[in-house]
Structures are given as structure tokens and as C-alpha cells.
Amino acid sequence: MQLHRDRDAFAKAGVELVVIGQGTPRNAQAFKDDHGLDLRLLVDPKRVTYRAVGAKKASVGELLGPRVVLRGLRAAASERVVQGRTIGHPAQLGGVLVVAPGGEVVWAHLANDAGDNPPNEQVLAAARAATEAA
Amino acid sequence: MLGKRDRPVAPARADELADVVLEDADGREVRLGSLWEERPVVLVFLRHYG
Numbered sequence: 001m002q003l004h005r006d007r008d009a010f011a012k013a014g015v016e017l018v019v020i021g022q023g024t025p026r027n028a029q030a031f032k033d034d035h036g037l038d039l040r041l042l043v044d045p046k047r048v049t050y051r052a053v054g055a056k057k058a059s060v061g062e063l064l065g066p067r068v069v070l071r072g073l074r075a076a077a078s079e080r081v082v083q084g085r086t087i088g089h090p091a092q093l094g095g096v097l098v099v100a101p102g103g104e105v106v107w108a109h110l111a112n113d114a115g116d117n118p119p120n121e122q123v124l125a126a127a128r129a130a131t132e133a134a
Numbered sequence: 135m136l137g138k139r140d141r142p143v144a145p146a147r148a149d150e151l152a153d154v155v156l157e158d159a160d161g162r163e164v165r166l167g168s169l170w171e172e173r174p175v176v177l178v179f180l181r182h183y184g
Contacts, residue, residue, distance in 0.1 A: 003178055010176060018169055020156065021180040028159035042156040042164055049166070052150040055179055056142040087182055094179040099148045099170045106174070108144030114181065123176060130174035 003096075004037050006120045013124060014131040015098070020044050022088025050092060055110055057091045062113035071115030098126045106130045151177075 003010075003017060010017045019041045021028055028041045044050065062068065095110035096118055107126030109118040152167030169175040 003176075015174045015176050016169065017176045017178065019178045019180060022182065025157050025159050025161045032159055040164075041159050042166075043159070044154075044156050049151055049154055049156070050179060052154070053144055053148075053179065054142045090182070092181060093142075094181040095142070095144065096179070097144060097148065097177045098174060099151075099177060100174050101170055101172065103148045103152060103167070103170065105144055105146055105148055110142035110144050111181065112141045127174060127176050134174055 002117065002120055003123065004035070004039060006124060007039055009124055010127055013128045014134075015127040016040065018042065020049055022047060022092065027087050045088075047089060047092060050094075053095060053097060053108075053110065055095050056093045056112065057089070058093050058114055059091075062093075063091060065113065068113050068115040096123055098123070098130050100130050101134050106133070148177075 007017055017039050019039060021031065021041060021043055022045060023043055024045060025043055028043045031037070032041055093111040093114065093116075095108065097105050098107040100106045107130070109122070111117065148166075148170070154166045155163050156166065158164055169177075
């Protein structure tokens, strides 16, 4: 997971990085162990939060289109990771929200297709701005 | 109504998330609103594990 790479930078920025995934606590623990993740991982097997934030369910083209596959291959090469077995709804896309004290969503990026992830630098900049404003 | 191909739009506020309770990897319950009571939080919604 790309954001985990910069977890120290998020901690320095004064924000907590919390990950929400599908599946069960057991799936989440296995994912943490497999990837050596040291962060808070919550599970939402019914995808209540995904619906609440408006995360998209992808079409076939948005999951497997040439542009998406190419970006996936590039990410796999640069991160040296390979996608594992899918747990949860296969068409469910993700996203990133920065929430300020008081509940305002001060920055958000919801994926438009399977390869649509925001650069860490953008998320970090939003996190720093939220801390300064808090 | 938005079509399937339209870019998704996030809500301006996280109020709908605040009272949702989810389990962490150890099975402990977490009320989401508690995450941003004191400081900003970055919520990352995974597409899947893998």
C-alpha cells in the first residue's frame, strides 16, 4: 500500500492514517502481516462507509481497461508488489478522505477506476494543511 | 442522476460516518467519529486486500 510508505511523514504532519477495508478482522490481520503494515486497519464487511462517502463500483472497463491495466503494471513494477487474492466486492473502488476535527471533509479523492490513486504528496499536503488549520 | 461513468463526489462533511462503528484487525470496536475528535485523520478506503 503506497500510503504506508509515508506513514512517518503523516505522523510528523500530526494526522493519523486509518485504513478501512472489506472482509473480516482476520482478513485485515492477514493483510497487515503479509505487507508488514503498522497502522490502524478497520473492516467494513457490509461496505456501509463506502456507500456513505460515495465510493464507486466500477464497470468492467474501469477494472480491466488497457489504461487501468497499464497503470497497475507500472505500480507493481515501482512498488514491487503484486495484487493478491481479492477479498470483498470485486468492483468496489476506494478513495482517500481527510477529515478535520468537527467533521468537515477538507480533501477527498474517490477512485474513478481501478488504477486511480492520488499521489502520496497530494494527500500529505492536504493532511498538513488540515493540521495547520485545526 | 449521475451516470456510472461520472467521477464520484465525496460528501462535504463526514457526519454520516461519525456514528458508524467498525472493528479493527484485533476485533476491537472503533466509532469513526472518535478518530477526528482531536486532530485530522486520513481515511483510506481500500479497493481490496492484496
